Amino acid sequence: MxxxxxxxxxxxxxxxxxxxxxxxxxxxxxxxxxxxxxxxxxxxxxxxxxxxxxxxxxxxxxxxxxxxxxxxxxxxxxxxxxxxxxxxxxxxxxxxxxxxxxxxxxxxxxxxxxxxxxxxxxxxxxxxxxxxxxxxxxxxxxxxxxxxxxxxxxxxxxxxxxxxxxxxxxxxxxxxxxxxxxxxxxxxxxxxxxxxxxxxxxxxxxxxxxxxxxxNEQTVALCAAQCDALVARRRERSGISQLVRERLVRLGGVDAGMDEIARQLTVSPRTLRRRLTDAGTGYRQLVDEVRQTLAEEMLDTGALSVEDVALRLGYAEASSFIYAFKRWTGTTPAAYARRSAPRARPGR
CATH class of the missing domain: 3.90.1520 (H-NOX domain)
Known part of the structure; x- marks a missing residue:
């Protein structure tokens, strides 16, 4: 095929x-x-x-x-x-x-x-x-x-x-x-x-x-040129978001603060905030996205408890992590782990 x-x-x-x-x-x-x-x-x-x-x-x-x-x-x-x-x-x-x-x-x-x-x-x-x-x-x-x-x-x-x-x-x-x-x-x-x-x-x-x-082939050609330009603009604008994500992932989802991330990217916090706004997102949203992704990956393994995941993501208390995870996904970490258990088996 x-x-x-x-x-x-x-x-x-x-x-x-x-x-x-x-x-x-x-x-x-x-x-x-x-x-x-x-x-x-x-x-x-x-x-x-x-x-x-x-x-x-x-x-x-x-x-x-x-x-x-x-x-x-x-x-x-x-x-x-x-x-x-x-x-x-x-x-x-x-x-x-x-x-x-x-x-x-x-x-x-x-x-x-x-x-x-x-x-x-x-x-x-x-x-x-x-x-x-x-x-x-x-x-x-x-x-x-x-x-x-x-x-x-x-x-x-x-x-x-x-x-x-x-x-x-x-x-x-x-x-x-x-x-x-x-x-x-x-x-x-x-x-x-x-x-x-x-x-x-x-x-x-x-x-x-x-x-x-x-x-209409002429219309398609014109639209293709506009689509090329649109894709290029979106990728350029979203680049700063990816840079912030990469640094947050390196920190294991621990929130180092926007000032520290801006310093690592050699821009001022004000510039970073403006560029993220232009890209349709914000620093807090990116922290949540990275933490959610890492939390789901850790829970998928079935090897870590909810308390372990919370600690690795920098939460002082598991209850704060549970509240955040439910806000992100609509379910608790424990319920997510039970639902994901079949996907974590060998041969996945």
Whole structure:
């Protein structure tokens, strides 16, 4: 089986525009959940604007909040259906202007870091057809099922925006079957198989070469140039965030203070604060992100107690760590460790 093209990114931790966060806030409000519960302390105006961006972990926090306050397969699929090709801005405009579905898929894989996906898509081809496989191996376990469903429903909805007649001929999910698969049928038009080896949607290969109704090669070329510029800007702006993360990781998640990190980066604390704000994040958020990542990795091993993890991350008391971890993930460290135990077994 051959892969159509390698996705531009292999992990979900890339900077994003704010359209997805804004969409989720509106979706939650439609279900009676105020935006303040999902993104406390951040006014919606701060997310509005074509050049605004957020760190992937900020968006993941909103996903967690949506799942916690609404939850369930039906909600995840309904949320995914809200993502239309116009949600993706210039990236979506380029896809809809592509000559064929194959060209649109190649473009999407090439500029995947302009999307909002957490599960990395792989498009595989063989004599039987096209397989769209979602890799959720790096997605946090507590939201992996929710994000698999949201992301695949979003991809399917966008594909139908590009080519209204397209539909999968097969659908598989690794997770167990829900009590009812009606929302799956309503979303994809196909009855899925559960407890499968992979998350996969299969399509007739004839769809690859079908011309798209709004194809325009000149428009695609123009959009590609704008996407190149957008990717370059995002990577440049997010560079300072990565530098701060690297130094915090070297410290094992222990918070040395922004003044010390600024000194290591040979900038003033004021300059560091401004550059992080420009990148759509802040020092405190990065400390939390690094601590959460390291905590999850240590808990995944099953070798350390909650108290040991708290001590290694620089917490004076385990209770402070437990409170912080629940704020990050919506669950306690002990519950997370129990949930992750199967993943930590040999042969993982």
């Amino acid at each position: 051959a892969e159509l093209a390698a996705p531009a990114v292999r992990d979900w931790d890339f900077p994003r525009g704010t359209a997805s966060v804004l969409l989720m806030l509106a979706f939650a409000e439609d279900h009676g959940v105020p935006a303040e519960k999902l993104l406390p302390g951040t006014p919606r105006e701060a997310l509005t604007g074509p050049d605004r961006q957020v760190d992937a972990r900020q968006e993941l926090a909103v996903v967690r909040a949506v799942a916690a306050h609404t939850g369930g397969d039906d909600i995840a699929l309904e949320l995914g259906r809200r993502y239309r090709v116009t949600t993706f801005g210039i990236f979506g405009f380029a896809c809809i202007s592509s000559p064929t579905m194959r060209d649109a898929m190649l473009f999407a894989l090439r500029y995947l870091d302009l999307s909002f996906t957490f599960c990395i898509p792989h498009v595989e081809l063989d004599e039987e057809g096209i397989s769209l496989v979602l890799d959720d191996s790096r997605v946090p376990a507590d939201v992996s099922r929710f994000l698999v469903l949201r992301d695949l429903a979003a991809i399917h909805t966008v594909m139908r925006d590009l080519l209204p007649g397209i539909s999968p001929r097969g659908l598989e999910f690794r997770h167990p079957a829900p009590s009812s698969a009606k929302s799956y049928m309503d979303t994809f038009g196909v009855e899925p198989e559960f407890d499968a080896e992979r998350h996969r949607a299969s399509f007739d290969p004839a769809f690859l070469t079908m011309p798209l109704p709004q194809a």
